[in-house]
Amino acid sequence: MVDAVVLAAGSSTRMGRPKLLLALDGRGLVRRVVDETLASRVRQTLVVTGAHREAVEAELAGLPVRLVYNPDHTRGMSTSLRAGLDALPPDAEAVVVLLADQPLVDRSIVDALIAERERTGATIVRPSYGGQPGNPVLWDRSLYGELRAQDGDRGGRELLRLRAGETAHVEIADRRAGQDVDTPAEYQALVDALAHAASDHGHVDAGASFCPRCGGRLEARIVQDRSRPVCVACDSVFWIDPKVAVAVLIPWHGGVLLGRRAIDPGMGLWSFPSGYVDRGEMLEAAARREVFEETGLDVDITGLVGAYSTAGHPVILVVYAGEPRLGAGAPPDPRPGPEMSELTAFAVDRLPPMAFDHDDRILDDWLALRRRQAVGG
Incomplete structure (x- = not known):
């Protein structure tokens, strides 16, 4: 049996008001987290309160949760963690500890932690957002004693450090999901981001887990003969944006300038200077930027080589021809950027x-374009 403990006892000193009651899609932050936890595979949900106890309990009124009051909440998060552990039933084999100020953590993340424990037998399982470990964390009952021994405001951080080698990680596609809310600026940024996404003509990024209109969970459904993200709460249908990349072919020492890739995909192989276009960036500007980042060369874009795509692949590649800017003298020798291990001209x-x-x-x-340009075509 896996239970959940939601830590909701903080005093919100950096926010200046009870942050767990701040609204996101019409629900307080704590209510969002608890709603998703209740919809997950956990057997029961315990909510540890402290500061603003009455207001938090009122926000959760009517929900099938067990409320646990921590009278020592001013002594740090570890006291709330201990209160939650002490309230667990004896047969709780593991516990998922959630933070009530992470309103984008949803049931799919909690379920993924449980599934990873079942698959690997790991005593600690935590999510990873873009390669960065985060919360919530699943703890095996064998660690309850060590967790109770933690003190101050560290929670389980020290134990996570000591047992890093025993920890399994689950990569979460939506990096926003691990975002917490501590300050007015962070709260406003989250509200603005969701509002901006909601006005984005029904498009979302691949890997998004949450509806940009209401914050509900997205699931795959067949719409217009294709699998598309659909919100389980408001039934909004979204279209996944393609990725746009640019590449530039640069003549160099009688050949073409290539770089050996220092990253995947294609690490160790060779390619033209290339990279993704930022949202709102002009294609030609992106092409020049990528060349400079990867070679140190400033180039003029002299023509469009072509646009390339493959069925079933999300990337559209737009390729340009470029010429190094001479300026007051010859261009400097190219220098590889972080994504290239070396640069060489090849016939x-x-x-x-x-x-x-x-x-x-x-x-x-590219060669055909250069021939046309040579004859003025």
């Missing part, structure tokens, strides 16, 4: 192993 008929399927076609199109 077009003696290319090294290339990273991507389109590369041969792109090179042919």
